[in-house]
Amino acid sequence: MTLEALERRRLGALIWREKRAEAPGKEPLLRAIAAFLRRHGLDMLEFPPALEALRARLQFVRRHEPDGGWPDWSESGILAGIEGILDGFLPERFSKNILKQIDFQAALKAQLTYDRRRRLDELAPEQLTLANGRSFRIDYSAENPVMAAKLQWFFGVRSHPALLHGQVPLTVQLLSPAGRPVQITTDLPGFWGGSYKLVRHELRGRYPKHDWPENP
Template sequence: HGRLAGSGHAGEAAMLAVLLTERGLGGDGADLERRLMRFRGEKSPRATSARQLAERLARQVGDAKTSGAVHAGTLLIHAWPDRVAKARGERGRFVLANGSGAMLDAADPLAGEPFLVVADLQGKAQNARITAAAAISEEDIRSALGGKIETRRQTSFDRERRAVRVRETVRLGAITLAERMLPAPVGADADRAILEALREHGLSLLTWSKEAQTLRQRLSWLHKGLGAPWPDMSDETLIERLDDWLLPFLSGAASLAAIDAGVIPAGLSSLVPHDLQRKVDALAPTHFDVPSGSHVPIRYDGEWPVLAVRVQELFGLDRHPSIANGTVPLTLELLSPAHRPIQTTRDLPGFWRGSWADVRADMRGRYPKHVWPENPLLAAATARAKPRGT
C-alpha cells in the first residue's frame, strides 16, 4: 500500500492495495479496474470488512477523502513504473518496460489494450502470465512518468536509397511509445552522417568512376613500390583518413547520390604531398602510346602494371615498353585481332626473336585478313586489318 499512496488518492489506493492482497475480491479477472468497481458494490461480509480495512489504511495515510474518481492504472503506474506494458504483435502478448515479456489470454477483455500497468505476474520472465493489471493511456503514461521517458534521435543509413535517415524514438525503458521519421540532416551534420555510414558499411557505398578506380590503383602501386610519403590506398587507411580526403570535398547533402563524380579522384589526389603531385603522371601514367599511334590504357590492378595490346600495334618496336622513367617494364598482354590473349611477356625483343614464329603460324590461319610478317621488327605497326585486295 505504501507504494500506491501519496498520490492524493489514498482511499482508491487503499482499496487497490486490499484487492491485490486478497484474491477473489471483485471477481477473478485480471482487470483491476473492473474488480475495483465490483468490489465497491459487493455486499458479502468479506468484502465489507475489506472495505473497512481500506478505509483504516487510508486514514493512516491521512487522506480518507478521494478527490474525484481515479483510474486504477494511474495509481498503479507510480507504484510499478517498470511494469508498464505495451501490446506487441499477437493479441494478449505484451512487453514490459523492464524488458520482460508477459501474456494474457487472448479472450481476456484487457488483451486488446495498447498499454497496461501490471500489478501481478506469475511464471517465467519471458512468458509470465498477467494475473492483475489495469489499462492506461499513453497520455497518462507520459504525464506520470515524464522524467523516465527518453527521446532519442538515431541516424542510420538506408542502403537502398543510399541516403541518411533520422528516426526519433520516444522510449520508456524497453518500450517504444512512439517513433517517427525526421527530415534528413543538412550541412556539417549530413557530412558527418555520410562518413559514419562509410565507416560502418565500407567504401563500396561510394560510386567509383573508372577515373577514381584507376587513380586509386595507380597511387596504391606507387605506395607499394616507393612507400611513404606516397599515400596508402587500402580500405582500412582510407576509412581511417576520411576526414582528411573526403570530408573537405562534401557539400552537406545527406545522400551519396549527391556526391559529384569528381569528388573521389580530387579527394584521393589531395592525399599526395604537394611536391609529388606532378610526379604521379610521370611515374604511373594512365596510358602508353604504342607504335601504331593508339593511346592504350595501362592497368594497375595487379602486382605489376599491365598493357593489354593487339600484337600488330607493336610491330617495329625493339625496346620493351616501360614506365617510371624507364625503370619499370610493363607486363605486355599480347592480344589477337579479336582481343583474346595470345601470350604475356616482359621481354618484347626476346618474344619477336623467339616464340613469334609459332604465334605467327597459328594466327595466319585464324586471322587471314591481318598482317603476320616473318620479321615483325621490319613491319609497320597497324591498328587495322590488311587493305582490301592485298
C-alpha cells in the first residue's frame, strides 16, 4: 500500500478535478498516516520479529503492573497514540512508499527510557539462566510466557523458574530428545516428585541411549 498527496476540487459529492499536490507538511502528513493505519491496522507495517517479541514482553509486564506507567503497545494502544509515537520519525521527503521509510521500531523504542528498558529486562528478560547454568529464551506471545527445552536440560533444577522477581511462574514445556513435548508444567519440583516417574519410564523405552536418572 502507498500514500499519495492529492488536491481535489468538489461540487458537493462530485469530484470534478484532481491532481497530485505538493508534499504535505508535517502535521497533515501525520494525520494522513494515522488515519491510514487506523483504517488498515498495524499488519500493514510488518513489524520485525524482534520488535514483536519486545512488544509481547512489555505487554506482559503491563498486565501485571497496570499502574506502572508502561506504554500500551497493543494494537489499539499504538494506534490511539500514533501521532505522538511518529512525531520526530518522519522522513524529510515525502514519497508514496513513506510507510517503508519510517523506522517504527526506533519510534516505539523511543518511548522507553534507559531505566524503563533496564526494569523491563529485570522483570521480563528475553532469556532466563537456570540454577544449572543453562539459559533459555522465553516466548511471551501467549498470555502465560513459555520456556521450552529438552527435559534433560532441566536436570538439577529444583526451583521453578519465574518472572517478575519470582511472582509469575513460567509455563515450562519439557521436550523429548527429538524435540517433542512430553510434559507441560508450572511446578518443576512437583513434576520431579510426581509424574516424572511415568515420563521417565516412557522415555527410557524410546531413548535407551540417553541417561534418565531416578532423581535428576
